[in-house]
Amino acid sequence: MRKKGRILMDCITLKNVKKDFITGKGDKVAALGNVNLSVPESEFVCILGPSGCGKSTLLRIIAGLESATEGEVIYRGKPITGAHKEIGMVFQNYSLMPWLNVRDNIALGLDFAGIGKKERLERAEYYMEMIHMQEFAKAFPYELSGGMQQRVAIARALANDPDVLLMDEPFGALDAYTRIVLQQELLSIWEKHKKTILFVTHSVDEAIYLADRVIFMAPKPSRIEKEFLIDMPRIRQRNNPRYGELTEEMLALFEKH
Template identity: 50%
Template sequence: MTLELSGIGKRFRLGGEEVVALEDVSLSVAPGELAVVVGPSGCGKSTLLNIVAGLERAGTGRAVLNGREITGPGADRGMVFQSYTLFPWLTVRKNVEFGLRMKGMPPAERLERARRYLDLVGLAEFENALPGQLSGGMKQRVAIARVLANRPEMLLMDEPFGALDAQTRLLLQDLLLKVWQKHKTTILFITHDIDEAILLADRIFIMSRRPGRILAELPVDIERPRDHTVTVSPRFTAIKKDIMEMLWKEIAQD
Protein backbone atom coordinates (compact mmCIF):
# COMPACT_ATOMS: atom_id res chain seq x y z
CA MET A 1 0.00 0.00 0.00
CA THR A 2 1.43 3.37 -1.09
CA LEU A 3 0.72 6.55 0.89
CA GLU A 4 1.26 10.00 -0.62
CA LEU A 5 0.71 13.19 1.39
CA SER A 6 1.07 16.43 -0.57
CA GLY A 7 0.94 19.90 0.99
CA ILE A 8 -1.19 18.85 3.96
CA GLY A 9 -2.35 21.74 6.13
CA LYS A 10 -4.70 21.74 9.12
CA ARG A 11 -6.14 24.56 11.22
CA PHE A 12 -8.55 24.46 14.11
CA ARG A 13 -10.05 26.84 16.63
CA LEU A 14 -8.94 26.78 20.26
CA GLY A 15 -10.41 29.16 22.79
CA GLY A 16 -11.63 31.52 20.09
CA GLU A 17 -8.25 31.61 18.33
CA GLU A 18 -7.16 29.86 15.15
CA VAL A 19 -4.30 27.40 15.61
CA VAL A 20 -2.21 26.15 12.69
CA ALA A 21 -1.49 22.49 13.50
CA LEU A 22 0.09 21.38 10.20
CA GLU A 23 1.60 23.37 7.35
CA ASP A 24 2.59 22.06 3.91
CA VAL A 25 3.37 18.50 5.05
CA SER A 26 4.46 16.20 2.22
CA LEU A 27 5.73 12.64 2.60
CA SER A 28 5.39 9.21 1.04
CA VAL A 29 5.41 5.69 2.43
CA ALA A 30 6.21 2.76 0.15
CA PRO A 31 4.48 -0.65 0.24
CA GLY A 32 5.86 -2.81 3.06
CA GLU A 33 7.79 0.10 4.59
CA LEU A 34 7.95 0.85 8.30
CA ALA A 35 8.01 4.64 8.47
CA VAL A 36 8.22 6.58 11.73
CA VAL A 37 7.36 10.21 12.48
CA VAL A 38 9.05 11.99 15.39
CA GLY A 39 8.80 15.56 16.55
CA PRO A 40 8.32 17.88 19.53
CA SER A 41 5.24 17.56 21.70
CA GLY A 42 2.25 19.30 20.13
CA CYS A 43 3.74 19.40 16.64
CA GLY A 44 0.75 17.71 15.00
CA LYS A 45 1.99 14.11 14.72
CA SER A 46 -1.29 12.59 15.91
CA THR A 47 -3.32 15.00 13.78
CA LEU A 48 -1.34 13.85 10.75
CA LEU A 49 -2.03 10.20 11.58
CA ASN A 50 -5.73 10.92 12.08
CA ILE A 51 -5.85 12.44 8.58
CA VAL A 52 -4.31 9.27 7.14
CA ALA A 53 -6.79 7.19 9.16
CA GLY A 54 -9.67 9.24 7.76
CA LEU A 55 -10.73 10.40 11.23
CA GLU A 56 -10.00 14.05 10.34
CA ARG A 57 -9.99 15.95 7.06
CA ALA A 58 -7.03 18.05 5.96
CA GLY A 59 -7.76 21.72 5.41
CA THR A 60 -5.40 21.91 2.44
CA GLY A 61 -3.44 19.42 0.36
CA ARG A 62 -4.16 15.82 -0.60
CA ALA A 63 -3.86 12.49 1.21
CA VAL A 64 -3.82 9.63 -1.29
CA LEU A 65 -3.73 5.89 -0.59
CA ASN A 66 -3.07 3.54 -3.50
CA GLY A 67 -4.06 6.26 -5.93
CA ARG A 68 -7.36 7.13 -4.18
CA GLU A 69 -7.94 10.20 -2.05
CA ILE A 70 -8.65 9.47 1.62
CA THR A 71 -12.17 10.64 2.47
CA GLY A 72 -12.84 8.63 5.63
CA PRO A 73 -11.93 5.49 7.60
CA GLY A 74 -11.57 2.22 5.73
CA ALA A 75 -10.90 -1.48 6.27
CA ASP A 76 -7.61 -1.08 4.39
CA ARG A 77 -6.21 0.76 7.45
CA GLY A 78 -5.98 -0.50 11.02
CA MET A 79 -5.18 1.82 13.92
CA VAL A 80 -3.51 1.11 17.26
CA PHE A 81 -3.85 3.89 19.84
CA GLN A 82 -1.86 4.58 23.00
CA SER A 83 -4.94 3.61 25.02
CA TYR A 84 -5.97 -0.02 24.61
CA THR A 85 -9.59 0.57 23.48
CA LEU A 86 -10.66 -2.97 24.39
CA PHE A 87 -14.23 -3.94 25.32
CA PRO A 88 -13.93 -4.76 29.05
CA TRP A 89 -16.95 -7.11 29.02
CA LEU A 90 -15.57 -9.30 26.20
CA THR A 91 -12.89 -11.95 26.59
CA VAL A 92 -9.53 -11.54 24.91
CA ARG A 93 -10.58 -13.81 22.05
CA LYS A 94 -13.95 -12.11 21.63
CA ASN A 95 -12.17 -8.74 21.45
CA VAL A 96 -9.96 -10.03 18.65
CA GLU A 97 -12.99 -11.53 16.89
CA PHE A 98 -15.07 -8.37 17.14
CA GLY A 99 -14.17 -6.79 13.79
CA LEU A 100 -14.39 -10.14 12.05
CA ARG A 101 -17.90 -10.68 13.44
CA MET A 102 -18.92 -7.21 12.18
CA LYS A 103 -17.74 -8.27 8.72
CA GLY A 104 -19.95 -11.37 8.87
CA MET A 105 -17.15 -13.94 9.01
CA PRO A 106 -18.44 -17.43 9.97
CA PRO A 107 -17.83 -18.42 13.63
CA ALA A 108 -15.38 -21.26 12.90
CA GLU A 109 -13.25 -19.06 10.67
CA ARG A 110 -13.34 -16.23 13.24
CA LEU A 111 -12.19 -18.60 15.96
CA GLU A 112 -9.33 -19.96 13.88
CA ARG A 113 -8.08 -16.53 12.88
CA ALA A 114 -8.37 -15.02 16.37
CA ARG A 115 -6.41 -17.90 17.86
CA ARG A 116 -3.77 -17.59 15.14
CA TYR A 117 -3.12 -13.93 15.94
CA LEU A 118 -3.26 -14.40 19.70
CA ASP A 119 -0.59 -17.04 19.28
CA LEU A 120 1.42 -14.59 17.16
CA VAL A 121 1.46 -12.04 19.99
CA GLY A 122 2.10 -14.68 22.67
CA LEU A 123 -1.34 -14.65 24.34
CA ALA A 124 -2.86 -17.96 23.25
CA GLU A 125 -3.28 -19.16 26.83
CA PHE A 126 -5.19 -15.99 27.82
CA GLU A 127 -7.96 -16.21 25.19
CA ASN A 128 -10.69 -16.57 27.83
CA ALA A 129 -9.39 -13.87 30.16
CA LEU A 130 -11.08 -10.48 30.49
CA PRO A 131 -9.07 -7.31 29.78
CA GLY A 132 -9.26 -6.31 33.45
CA GLN A 133 -7.22 -9.40 34.31
CA LEU A 134 -4.32 -8.40 32.04
CA SER A 135 -1.32 -6.12 32.43
CA GLY A 136 -0.98 -2.99 30.28
CA GLY A 137 1.47 -4.66 27.95
CA MET A 138 -0.81 -7.66 27.50
CA LYS A 139 -3.77 -5.40 26.74
CA GLN A 140 -1.77 -3.66 24.03
CA ARG A 141 -0.81 -7.03 22.55
CA VAL A 142 -4.52 -7.88 22.36
CA ALA A 143 -5.15 -4.55 20.62
CA ILE A 144 -2.41 -5.32 18.09
CA ALA A 145 -3.77 -8.84 17.52
CA ARG A 146 -7.28 -7.42 16.98
CA VAL A 147 -6.04 -5.01 14.31
CA LEU A 148 -3.86 -7.61 12.59
CA ALA A 149 -6.69 -10.17 12.53
CA ASN A 150 -8.59 -7.82 10.22
CA ARG A 151 -5.60 -7.95 7.84
CA PRO A 152 -5.36 -4.26 7.00
CA GLU A 153 -3.04 -3.25 4.19
CA MET A 154 -1.66 -0.44 6.35
CA LEU A 155 -1.12 -0.24 10.10
CA LEU A 156 -1.31 3.19 11.80
CA MET A 157 0.22 3.35 15.28
CA ASP A 158 -0.13 6.42 17.51
CA GLU A 159 2.49 6.13 20.27
CA PRO A 160 1.19 2.63 21.04
CA PHE A 161 3.85 1.88 23.66
CA GLY A 162 3.98 5.33 25.26
CA ALA A 163 2.00 4.42 28.40
CA LEU A 164 3.98 1.27 29.16
CA ASP A 165 6.85 0.75 31.57
CA ALA A 166 10.35 0.62 30.05
CA GLN A 167 10.78 -3.17 30.13
CA THR A 168 7.34 -3.90 28.64
CA ARG A 169 7.98 -1.29 25.97
CA LEU A 170 11.17 -3.08 24.92
CA LEU A 171 9.32 -6.39 24.69
CA LEU A 172 6.56 -4.93 22.51
CA GLN A 173 9.05 -3.16 20.25
CA ASP A 174 10.72 -6.51 19.61
CA LEU A 175 7.29 -8.12 19.08
CA LEU A 176 6.34 -5.47 16.50
CA LEU A 177 9.62 -6.00 14.64
CA LYS A 178 9.02 -9.77 14.48
CA VAL A 179 5.41 -9.35 13.32
CA TRP A 180 6.40 -6.79 10.68
CA GLN A 181 9.30 -8.94 9.49
CA LYS A 182 6.87 -11.83 8.99
CA HIS A 183 3.97 -9.98 7.33
CA LYS A 184 5.61 -6.82 5.87
CA THR A 185 2.47 -4.77 6.45
CA THR A 186 2.99 -1.11 5.59
CA ILE A 187 3.28 0.82 8.88
CA LEU A 188 3.16 4.51 9.77
CA PHE A 189 4.26 4.82 13.40
CA ILE A 190 4.14 7.96 15.58
CA THR A 191 6.47 8.37 18.56
CA HIS A 192 8.33 10.98 20.59
CA ASP A 193 10.98 8.40 21.54
CA ILE A 194 14.08 8.74 19.33
CA ASP A 195 15.54 5.34 20.28
CA GLU A 196 12.24 3.67 19.41
CA ALA A 197 12.12 5.46 16.07
CA ILE A 198 15.61 4.35 15.03
CA LEU A 199 15.12 0.78 16.24
CA LEU A 200 11.92 0.32 14.23
CA ALA A 201 12.15 2.47 11.14
CA ASP A 202 13.19 2.10 7.54
CA ARG A 203 12.82 5.87 7.32
CA ILE A 204 12.25 8.58 9.90
CA PHE A 205 10.37 11.80 9.19
CA ILE A 206 11.34 14.59 11.61
CA MET A 207 8.73 17.26 12.25
CA SER A 208 9.17 20.84 13.37
CA ARG A 209 7.42 22.41 16.30
CA ARG A 210 3.93 23.74 15.59
CA PRO A 211 2.91 24.43 12.92
CA GLY A 212 4.17 20.97 12.03
CA ARG A 213 6.31 20.68 8.91
CA ILE A 214 8.71 17.99 7.73
CA LEU A 215 12.20 19.16 8.66
CA ALA A 216 14.06 16.14 7.34
CA GLU A 217 13.72 12.59 6.10
CA LEU A 218 16.39 10.16 7.31
CA PRO A 219 16.90 6.60 6.05
CA VAL A 220 17.88 4.18 8.82
CA ASP A 221 20.67 2.19 7.20
CA ILE A 222 21.01 -0.39 9.97
CA GLU A 223 20.80 -3.99 8.84
CA ARG A 224 17.70 -6.03 9.52
CA PRO A 225 16.53 -8.11 11.29
CA ARG A 226 17.10 -5.88 14.33
CA ASP A 227 16.77 -6.21 18.07
CA HIS A 228 17.86 -4.04 20.98
CA THR A 229 21.53 -4.92 20.57
CA VAL A 230 21.67 -2.37 17.73
CA THR A 231 21.03 0.48 20.18
CA VAL A 232 24.69 0.42 21.28
CA SER A 233 26.10 0.34 17.75
CA PRO A 234 28.10 3.32 16.39
CA ARG A 235 25.66 3.82 13.51
CA PHE A 236 22.65 3.92 15.86
CA THR A 237 24.44 6.52 18.00
CA ALA A 238 25.30 8.64 14.96
CA ILE A 239 21.70 8.67 13.70
CA LYS A 240 20.45 9.52 17.19
CA LYS A 241 22.89 12.43 17.43
CA ASP A 242 21.66 13.87 14.11
CA ILE A 243 18.01 13.65 15.15
CA MET A 244 18.63 15.10 18.61
CA GLU A 245 20.49 18.08 17.14
CA MET A 246 17.62 18.83 14.74
CA LEU A 247 14.99 18.53 17.45
CA TRP A 248 17.01 20.54 19.96
CA LYS A 249 17.22 23.44 17.51
CA GLU A 250 13.44 23.32 17.25
CA ILE A 251 12.56 23.18 20.94
CA ALA A 252 15.28 25.67 21.93
CA GLN A 253 13.82 28.44 19.74
CA ASP A 254 12.30 31.38 21.57
Protein backbone atom coordinates (compact mmCIF):
# COMPACT_ATOMS: atom_id res chain seq x y z
CA MET A 1 0.00 0.00 0.00
CA ARG A 2 1.13 3.53 -0.80
CA LYS A 3 0.50 6.46 1.49
CA LYS A 4 1.78 10.00 1.08
CA GLY A 5 4.23 8.90 -1.61
CA ARG A 6 5.81 6.00 0.26
CA ILE A 7 5.30 2.26 0.43
CA LEU A 8 4.23 1.04 3.85
CA MET A 9 5.12 -2.38 5.25
CA ASP A 10 2.45 -4.65 6.70
CA CYS A 11 2.12 -4.23 10.44
CA ILE A 12 -0.45 -6.97 11.10
CA THR A 13 -1.03 -10.00 8.87
CA LEU A 14 -3.65 -12.73 9.37
CA LYS A 15 -3.09 -15.99 7.54
CA ASN A 16 -5.94 -18.52 7.35
CA VAL A 17 -7.12 -17.70 10.87
CA LYS A 18 -9.89 -19.96 12.16
CA LYS A 19 -11.47 -20.15 15.61
CA ASP A 20 -13.76 -22.90 16.90
CA PHE A 21 -15.54 -23.03 20.24
CA ILE A 22 -16.85 -26.16 21.95
CA THR A 23 -20.28 -25.86 23.57
CA GLY A 24 -21.26 -27.44 26.88
CA LYS A 25 -22.80 -30.30 24.89
CA GLY A 26 -19.55 -30.90 23.08
CA ASP A 27 -20.65 -29.42 19.77
CA LYS A 28 -18.13 -27.46 17.71
CA VAL A 29 -19.12 -23.93 16.72
CA ALA A 30 -17.09 -22.03 14.13
CA ALA A 31 -16.56 -18.46 15.39
CA LEU A 32 -14.15 -17.55 12.58
CA GLY A 33 -13.65 -19.27 9.26
CA ASN A 34 -10.43 -18.79 7.31
CA VAL A 35 -9.77 -15.06 7.70
CA ASN A 36 -6.93 -13.49 5.72
CA LEU A 37 -6.05 -9.83 6.16
CA SER A 38 -3.06 -7.50 5.84
CA VAL A 39 -2.94 -4.15 7.65
CA PRO A 40 -0.13 -1.73 6.67
CA GLU A 41 1.45 0.49 9.31
CA SER A 42 -0.49 3.64 10.22
CA GLU A 43 -3.68 2.45 8.51
CA PHE A 44 -7.04 3.04 10.22
CA VAL A 45 -9.19 -0.04 9.57
CA CYS A 46 -12.79 -0.44 10.71
CA ILE A 47 -14.17 -3.98 11.05
CA LEU A 48 -17.91 -3.85 10.39
CA GLY A 49 -20.61 -6.49 10.47
CA PRO A 50 -23.70 -7.86 12.21
CA SER A 51 -23.67 -9.38 15.69
CA GLY A 52 -22.20 -12.85 15.80
CA CYS A 53 -19.89 -12.47 12.81
CA GLY A 54 -16.70 -12.82 14.91
CA LYS A 55 -15.49 -9.21 14.96
CA SER A 56 -14.61 -9.14 18.66
CA THR A 57 -13.17 -12.66 18.56
CA LEU A 58 -10.90 -11.60 15.72
CA LEU A 59 -9.71 -8.57 17.68
CA ARG A 60 -8.98 -10.67 20.78
CA ILE A 61 -6.93 -13.10 18.70
CA ILE A 62 -4.90 -10.23 17.25
CA ALA A 63 -4.40 -8.91 20.79
CA GLY A 64 -3.07 -12.30 21.89
CA LEU A 65 -5.90 -12.67 24.43
CA GLU A 66 -7.21 -15.76 22.63
CA SER A 67 -5.48 -18.27 20.41
CA ALA A 68 -6.62 -19.25 16.93
CA THR A 69 -7.67 -22.85 16.30
CA GLU A 70 -5.82 -22.70 12.99
CA GLY A 71 -3.68 -20.17 11.14
CA GLU A 72 -1.52 -17.42 12.54
CA VAL A 73 -1.39 -13.72 13.29
CA ILE A 74 1.89 -12.03 12.42
CA TYR A 75 3.09 -8.74 13.87
CA ARG A 76 5.95 -7.19 11.87
CA GLY A 77 7.12 -10.54 10.60
CA LYS A 78 6.82 -12.50 13.87
CA PRO A 79 3.88 -14.71 14.98
CA ILE A 80 1.83 -13.48 17.95
CA THR A 81 1.68 -16.14 20.64
CA GLY A 82 0.26 -14.10 23.53
CA ALA A 83 -0.32 -10.58 24.80
CA HIS A 84 2.16 -8.17 23.19
CA LYS A 85 3.38 -4.90 24.68
CA GLU A 86 3.25 -3.22 21.26
CA ILE A 87 -0.45 -4.02 20.86
CA GLY A 88 -2.89 -2.09 23.05
CA MET A 89 -6.63 -2.63 23.40
CA VAL A 90 -9.60 -0.45 24.33
CA PHE A 91 -12.83 -2.21 25.31
CA GLN A 92 -16.44 -1.02 25.19
CA ASN A 93 -16.89 -1.26 28.97
CA TYR A 94 -13.98 1.13 29.79
CA SER A 95 -12.28 -1.35 32.23
CA LEU A 96 -11.10 1.41 34.57
CA MET A 97 -9.97 0.59 38.10
CA PRO A 98 -12.68 2.10 40.37
CA TRP A 99 -10.24 2.72 43.26
CA LEU A 100 -7.84 4.77 41.10
CA ASN A 101 -8.33 8.37 40.01
CA VAL A 102 -7.99 9.54 36.41
CA ARG A 103 -4.26 10.23 36.60
CA ASP A 104 -3.48 6.87 38.21
CA ASN A 105 -5.73 4.94 35.81
CA ILE A 106 -3.85 6.44 32.86
CA ALA A 107 -0.50 5.60 34.45
CA LEU A 108 -1.50 2.07 35.52
CA GLY A 109 0.11 0.21 32.62
CA LEU A 110 3.30 2.23 33.02
CA ASP A 111 3.46 1.19 36.67
CA PHE A 112 3.16 -2.48 35.67
CA ALA A 113 5.93 -1.93 33.08
CA GLY A 114 8.26 -0.65 35.78
CA ILE A 115 8.39 2.93 34.50
CA GLY A 116 9.65 5.37 37.15
CA LYS A 117 7.19 7.62 38.97
CA LYS A 118 8.42 10.86 37.37
CA GLU A 119 8.01 9.54 33.83
CA ARG A 120 4.66 7.95 34.69
CA LEU A 121 3.30 11.27 35.90
CA GLU A 122 4.70 13.16 32.91
CA ARG A 123 3.07 10.76 30.46
CA ALA A 124 -0.21 10.82 32.39
CA GLU A 125 -0.24 14.63 32.29
CA TYR A 126 0.51 14.62 28.56
CA TYR A 127 -2.38 12.31 27.75
CA MET A 128 -4.77 14.00 30.17
CA GLU A 129 -4.13 17.20 28.25
CA MET A 130 -4.65 15.40 24.95
CA ILE A 131 -8.11 14.18 26.03
CA HIS A 132 -8.99 17.46 27.78
CA MET A 133 -9.27 15.90 31.24
CA GLN A 134 -6.65 17.85 33.24
CA GLU A 135 -9.22 19.31 35.63
CA PHE A 136 -10.47 15.80 36.45
CA ALA A 137 -7.05 14.35 37.34
CA LYS A 138 -8.14 13.44 40.88
CA ALA A 139 -11.66 12.30 39.97
CA PHE A 140 -12.66 8.64 40.28
CA PRO A 141 -14.49 6.69 37.56
CA TYR A 142 -17.86 6.83 39.34
CA GLU A 143 -17.66 10.62 39.18
CA LEU A 144 -17.28 10.64 35.37
CA SER A 145 -19.74 10.33 32.51
CA GLY A 146 -19.47 7.40 30.10
CA GLY A 147 -17.76 9.57 27.51
CA MET A 148 -15.22 10.84 30.03
CA GLN A 149 -14.49 7.29 31.20
CA GLN A 150 -13.87 6.22 27.62
CA ARG A 151 -11.50 9.15 27.13
CA VAL A 152 -9.52 7.88 30.11
CA ALA A 153 -9.49 4.32 28.74
CA ILE A 154 -8.13 5.56 25.40
CA ALA A 155 -5.51 7.70 27.15
CA ARG A 156 -4.43 4.73 29.28
CA ALA A 157 -3.90 2.61 26.16
CA LEU A 158 -1.99 5.41 24.41
CA ALA A 159 0.19 6.11 27.47
CA ASN A 160 1.82 2.71 26.98
CA ASP A 161 2.81 3.92 23.47
CA PRO A 162 1.65 0.80 21.57
CA ASP A 163 2.41 0.43 17.89
CA VAL A 164 -1.07 -1.00 17.24
CA LEU A 165 -4.31 0.09 18.91
CA LEU A 166 -7.26 -2.34 18.88
CA MET A 167 -10.65 -0.84 19.72
CA ASP A 168 -13.68 -3.06 20.37
CA GLU A 169 -16.79 -0.90 19.88
CA PRO A 170 -15.39 1.76 22.23
CA PHE A 171 -18.19 4.25 21.52
CA GLY A 172 -21.07 1.77 21.27
CA ALA A 173 -22.67 2.64 24.62
CA LEU A 174 -22.43 6.42 24.24
CA ASP A 175 -25.10 8.92 23.22
CA ALA A 176 -25.00 10.23 19.64
CA TYR A 177 -23.45 13.61 20.46
CA THR A 178 -20.68 12.21 22.71
CA ARG A 179 -19.96 9.54 20.11
CA ILE A 180 -19.40 12.15 17.39
CA VAL A 181 -17.16 14.23 19.68
CA LEU A 182 -15.00 11.21 20.55
CA GLN A 183 -14.80 10.16 16.90
CA GLN A 184 -13.37 13.59 16.12
CA GLU A 185 -10.94 13.41 19.05
CA LEU A 186 -9.80 9.92 18.06
CA LEU A 187 -9.07 11.08 14.51
CA SER A 188 -7.11 14.03 15.88
CA ILE A 189 -5.00 11.67 18.01
CA TRP A 190 -4.50 9.30 15.08
CA GLU A 191 -3.42 12.13 12.77
CA LYS A 192 -0.85 13.20 15.35
CA HIS A 193 0.57 9.80 16.34
CA LYS A 194 -0.21 7.63 13.27
CA LYS A 195 -0.84 4.46 15.21
CA THR A 196 -2.13 1.45 13.30
CA ILE A 197 -5.76 1.13 14.41
CA LEU A 198 -8.25 -1.72 14.06
CA PHE A 199 -11.66 -0.54 15.22
CA VAL A 200 -14.70 -2.82 15.58
CA THR A 201 -18.11 -1.22 15.09
CA HIS A 202 -21.74 -2.00 14.18
CA SER A 203 -22.21 1.51 12.82
CA VAL A 204 -21.92 2.10 9.08
CA ASP A 205 -21.72 5.87 9.61
CA GLU A 206 -18.92 5.50 12.16
CA ALA A 207 -16.94 3.19 9.89
CA ILE A 208 -17.15 5.53 6.90
CA TYR A 209 -16.32 8.58 9.00
CA LEU A 210 -13.24 7.06 10.64
CA ALA A 211 -11.59 4.52 8.39
CA ASP A 212 -9.11 4.40 5.55
CA ARG A 213 -10.57 0.98 4.80
CA VAL A 214 -13.67 -0.89 6.00
CA ILE A 215 -13.69 -4.67 6.30
CA PHE A 216 -17.21 -6.14 6.21
CA MET A 217 -17.51 -9.48 8.02
CA ALA A 218 -20.40 -11.82 7.33
CA PRO A 219 -21.61 -14.63 9.62
CA LYS A 220 -22.32 -18.33 9.08
CA PRO A 221 -19.54 -18.99 8.32
CA SER A 222 -17.77 -15.94 9.69
CA ARG A 223 -15.58 -14.47 6.99
CA ILE A 224 -14.48 -11.25 5.32
CA GLU A 225 -17.08 -10.70 2.61
CA LYS A 226 -16.02 -7.35 1.20
CA GLU A 227 -13.52 -4.53 1.63
CA PHE A 228 -14.24 -0.86 1.00
CA LEU A 229 -11.55 1.74 0.38
CA ILE A 230 -12.92 5.01 1.76
CA ASP A 231 -11.79 7.30 -1.03
CA MET A 232 -12.79 10.63 0.54
CA PRO A 233 -10.57 13.28 2.13
CA ARG A 234 -10.81 14.05 5.84
CA ILE A 235 -12.60 15.77 7.52
CA ARG A 236 -15.42 13.80 5.90
CA GLN A 237 -18.69 15.50 5.11
CA ARG A 238 -21.81 13.39 5.51
CA ASN A 239 -23.54 15.29 2.69
CA ASN A 240 -20.88 14.12 0.22
CA PRO A 241 -22.62 11.96 -2.43
CA ARG A 242 -19.88 9.34 -2.08
CA TYR A 243 -20.69 9.08 1.64
CA GLY A 244 -24.26 8.22 0.71
CA GLU A 245 -23.19 5.68 -1.90
CA LEU A 246 -20.93 3.85 0.56
CA THR A 247 -23.66 3.91 3.20
CA GLU A 248 -26.13 2.27 0.81
CA GLU A 249 -23.62 -0.40 -0.21
CA MET A 250 -22.80 -1.33 3.38
CA LEU A 251 -26.39 -1.28 4.58
CA ALA A 252 -27.29 -3.62 1.71
CA LEU A 253 -24.78 -6.13 3.08
CA PHE A 254 -26.40 -5.92 6.54
CA GLU A 255 -29.84 -6.52 4.97
CA LYS A 256 -28.44 -9.52 3.11
CA HIS A 257 -27.44 -11.13 6.39
